[in-house]
Amino acid sequence: MLKTSIAMKTREEEAAAALRTVLEQVPAITAVDMRFEPFVHRDEVAIAVHFKVSGKPQTLACEVNASGQPRHVRNTLLQLRNAQAHRTQTPAAIPVLIAPYLSPEAQALCREQDVSFLDLEGNVRIVFDGIFIERQVASKPVTERRELRSMFKPKSAQVLRVMLRDPARAWRVTELAEAADVSLGHVSNVRNSLLDREWASVSDAGLYLSEPDALLDDWRGAYEPPAGKRQGFYTALHGSAFEDAARQVLRAEGEAGRAVFASFSAAHWLAPYGRTGTQYFHADEPGLQRLASALKLSPALKGENVVVNVLKEPGLFLDAVEPAPGAFCTGAVQTYLDLSSAGERGRESADHLRQEALQWLK
Structure with missing residues (x-):
């Protein structure tokens, strides 16, 4: 039976419950002890799960992210890898990233860094010591669909169409706002969304589209004809x-x-x-x-x-x-x-x- 050492915040509670559900489905996993570890230093993880696999001790070191956007995921993966490198217990803890939703791009980043992952939509890939747990779901959460629709609303779409004319061109915020005939605030919002999803990058010359193909694919999937x-x-x-x-x-x-x-x-x-x-x-x-x-x-x-x-x-x-x-x-x-x-x-x-x-x- 899983134990929680102290009262956890809602986000960590949801993450712990989802992780517990996954682990309980594996008969070889026993004696699970789940502990919440408050942040003190950046390298510390949020949830530590101690258990046995066919009698052998094992630990999952889990970071709970508020955002599953690729830019935030990439930063968290670095923290997890650094935390793992500084931990001295044997066997080494298995790093796990948990977020509300992880897009296919974010999941790919986890695989590249050899970090297991779980999201609250049901996507999961946890691999260690002969255990392989993987499940993919096609659905996107309501909040993700809402964010995408917001990103492609008329004013934001004006910015995106300007940038897609020449994705390699770098833009300053002011000149992009003028070209798209929108406010600086609209450009800033679009800029942040593009960077969070790693569809855009920033050079010394300004903002440019690094992944126009991915941007257009998601726009097509969320597209609503002009009102x-x-x-x-x-x-x-x-x-x-x-x-x-x-x-x-x-x-x-x-x-x-x-x-x-x-x-x-x-x-x-x-x-x-x-x-x-x-x-x-x-x-x-x-x-x-x-x-x-x-x-x-x-x-x-x-x-x-x-x-x-x-x-x-x-x-x-x-x-x-x-x-x-x-x-x-x-x-x-x-x-x-x-x-x-x-x-x-x-x-x-x-x-x-x-x-x-x-x-x-x-």
């Missing part, structure tokens, strides 16, 4: 007549309203992958009115061949590109995300776009 009102229309225009009329509207300068090709229509200009019978746009209200007039749009409850998303936030227009005269489109990253959420055919088109237009991922 707005979806409206379907029908037009009798098609082919070159439609393209000419649309480009005339999109290229107009000095007039009220913004509109850009989006989704499959943007991909047609950025990285063609088969045509679709429906044309897609992002627009603001004045931009929609101009599109409706030039393309002779009529509302369609059925048989729509033009879809316009009237955006609530204008930031997406900052990332517009013009691959051909007048053919203003959402940028490659935004187009990729829109396509990724557009069913199987959209995912195929997104994969093609990523290969052809996002070569910085190679």
Whole structure:
């Protein structure tokens, strides 16, 4: 039966309970004594677990982390390894990292450092003296999903789109805020999130994306289409007549309203992958009115061949590109995300776009 030597804080209590559940499932582990050790020096661990494996004594030296983000995990792993190096008992204690949630990247760091791990979502890998305990779960905790969604909200997304244009470029906070048209506070929040997940690094020149591929993968997984009102229309225009009329509207300068090709229509200009019978746009209200007039749009409850998303936030227009005269489109990253959420055919088109237009991922 497990014993706890003193009253523990909630975080350590949860960690101890999860660890106890795992150990109790191994018949060879007996005489478990779990002790909480308050911090005095940085090298000390939070929980020490003494037990026997088939009669032989063994110890787990466990550090309980409040955060499982890779940057914090990397620092804790160094502390655990240092603590292990300075401990003199025989046999040597097995280092274990415990956190609320450890992403696949954080788990990989543990494996690289030969440190066992456990998180409160159910991911575990504890290896020692002939014992091998491993389990993986696909779920992410609510807090992690919430943090990811927050990271990709409109203002933050403006920062990320700017950085993804050229991931190797280093940015000062002030110039990044100006380029993305957001506050310094927004840039600082994004900066911290990127560094915590080790998607970005800092050089003498500033902040740059060190793992743009990983960033885009997680953005795709957490992606929510831009907030707005979806409206379907029908037009009798098609082919070159439609393209000419649309480009005339999109290229107009000095007039009220913004509109850009989006989704499959943007991909047609950025990285063609088969045509679709429906044309897609992002627009603001004045931009929609101009599109409706030039393309002779009529509302369609059925048989729509033009879809316009009237955006609530204008930031997406900052990332517009013009691959051909007048053919203003959402940028490659935004187009990729829109396509990724557009069913199987959209995912195929997104994969093609990523290969052809996002070569910085190679």
